[in-house]
Amino acid sequence: MNSEFITALEELERVKGIPKEYMLKKVEAALISAFKKEVGGSNVVVSIDQVKGDVKVYRQMKVVAEVEDDVTEITLDEAKKYSRRHLSVGDTVDIELKTKNFGRISAQTAKQVIIQGIREAERGIMIQQYENKKEDIITATVQKIDPQSGNVLVDTGTSYATLLQKEMLHSDHFNVGDHIKVFVTEVNKESRGPIVTLSRVHPNFVKRLFEREIPEIADGAVIIKGITREAGYRTKIAVMSREEGVDPIGSCIGARGMRINNIMADLGNEKIDVIKYSEDPAEYIRAALSPATVEEVIIGEEHSCRVVVAPEQLSLAIGKEGQNARLAARLTGFKIDIKTDRG
Numbered sequence: 369m370n371s372e373f374i375t376a377l378e379e380l381e382r383v384k385g386i387p388k389e390y391m392l393k394k395v396e397a398a399l400i401s402a403f404k405k406e407v408g409g410s411n412v413v414v415s416i417d418q419v420k421g422d423v424k425v426y427r428q429m430k431v432v433a434e435v436e437d438d439v440t441e442i443t444l445d446e447a448k449k450y451s452r453r454h455l456s457v458g459d460t461v462d463i464e465l466k467t468k469n470f471g472r473i474s475a476q477t478a479k480q481v482i483i484q485g486i487r488e489a490e491r492g493i494m495i496q497q498y499e500n501k502k503e504d505i506i507t508a509t510v511q512k513i514d515p516q517s518g519n520v521l522v523d524t525g526t527s528y529a530t531l532l533q534k535e536m537l538h539s540d541h542f543n544v545g546d547h548i549k550v551f552v553t554e555v556n557k558e559s560r561g562p563i564v565t566l567s568r569v570h571p572n573f574v575k576r577l578f579e580r581e582i583p584e585i586a587d588g589a590v591i592i593k594g595i596t597r598e599a600g601y602r603t604k605i606a607v608m609s610r611e612e613g614v615d616p617i618g619s620c621i622g623a624r625g626m627r628i629n630n631i632m633a634d635l636g637n638e639k640i641d642v643i644k645y646s647e648d649p650a651e652y653i654r655a656a657l658s659p660a661t662v663e664e665v666i667i668g669e670e671h672s673c674r675v676v677v678a679p680e681q682l683s684l685a686i687g688k689e690g691q692n693a694r695l696a697a698r699l700t701g702f703k704i705d706i707k708t709d710r711g
Contacts, residue, residue, distance in 0.1 A: 373421040376482070384486060391485050392416055398481045399423065402473050407465060409439045426462040433457050498526065498555040498564050505576045508566075510546045522550065522566070535567040537600040539636030549634055551576065569599035574640070577631045578605065584619040593645035596698040600638055602687075604656060604695045608645040617642050643699075649673070653704065656696035660685035664710065672703040679708045 377388045399414045403425050411428045429442040447461045455461060508522035508529070518533035520542055531550055542548060551573035554565035567573060575595050584590040585607075594606040607616040620642045621628045632640055643655040650665040653673055662685070664676040677685045685706050686693045697704045 371419070371421050374418065380482070380486065386485055388418075391482065392418060394485055395477070395481045398477045399425075399473070402477045403465075406473060411440050412465075413462065425465045427465055429461050429463055431455055431457050431459045431461060495555065495557055498552060501552045502555050503552065503572060503576075505549050505551055505573065505580065507547055508550055510542045510544050510548060512544065513542060522548070524564070529564040529566055531566045531568070535565075535569055537568055537636050537638070539600055539638075540568065549573075549577075568635075569597075571595050571597040571603075574603050574605065574631070574635065577634055578620065581627050581631050582620055582622075584614060584616075589614050590616045590619050594699050596695050598691060598695065600636060602639045602641070602691055602695060603635075604641045604643060604699045606643050606645040606652070606656070606699060617644055641695075649700070649702065653696065653700050653702055656699050657685050657692065657704075657706075660692065666710075667702075670703075671701055673705070675704055675706045676710055677706060677708060682706065682708055 374388075377391050380386050380391065381388045396414045396416055399416075400412055403414065404410065404412045407425075407427070409427065413426050413428055415424045415426065416422070417424075427439075429447065430440060431444050431447045432441045433444070435441045435443055442461065442463070444455060444457060447455050447459075450463050451461050506524055508524045508531075510520055511523050511528065512521040514520075518536070520531040520533075520536070522529055522531055531548075548568075550566040550568055551570050552564060553567050553570055554563075556563040556565075572595075574597055575592055578592060579585050582590065585592065589611045590607050590609055592605060593608055595603065597603040605620075607620060609616040609619075619627075628640060628642065632638060641658050643658050646652040646655065649667055650673075653665050653675065654662040657675065657677075660677060660681045662675055662677055662681075666674040666676070668674060675685070684692070687695075693704055693706055
């Protein structure tokens, strides 16, 4: 190793963000292990010149009156041959070792450590980048589609990840090269790199889309109080205003429905009901059953209620296969019994 080695470490620090001192310690530790195997004994130390890159190997010997172990011990007279400082029995002296194999061992070991260091740094960078995006949306490019499983391999810009078929909408039909939005739900650290779980069906995928598309939500003037979703079919989202004069529903819908239409386009035209949150349970339930018109809400015990609608509104309140009523119940936390009479 030489000054080119130090220059390479400095470049590695600049490009990959791995501190030179950290890598030198790694190389020293690896060299110590390699040289211990080469010359034997546990008292081997390595010194690397941080400017020139020169490597020197020493055996640390204890100064004794009488040698019992010639690998770890040395007499005072012999020790004086290797050091100019004042020595006495009990001191330690470093004796430089010379072997024709050291150059080869140093180069091979340093190369292996640097390669490993680069891989560890890249894994660390990837994990950090994904951690920063956890519970958030990223845009990925479709690289490959498995014709059997339906799973999609995507390029996230940091690495490759798989969007499982079960995490896709029923309306999702991708082609190689498509740019798609996905939600990062989990980031698990593995030895080979981060295992990232992506989703387009998670309720928070819709929540993040609203936060991106609606400025009033992004700046806190409008807040999301609740969201429930049957992915690919319908979402109900409850919003409220924190500033007087700001219409929470109008803010989400946008002029001529532009904002909500942009969000729905990202969701394969999934239906979205934006409702106004209320601290009054009856009002909240009434709004949650939108688009049906509710005549009366009677709050019962243990978070249950009776909802009265006109006969022509019954099917709309219940929804296809009970979906509207089911989502309203999840959103409000109430068990909802829908009737057409007050009896």
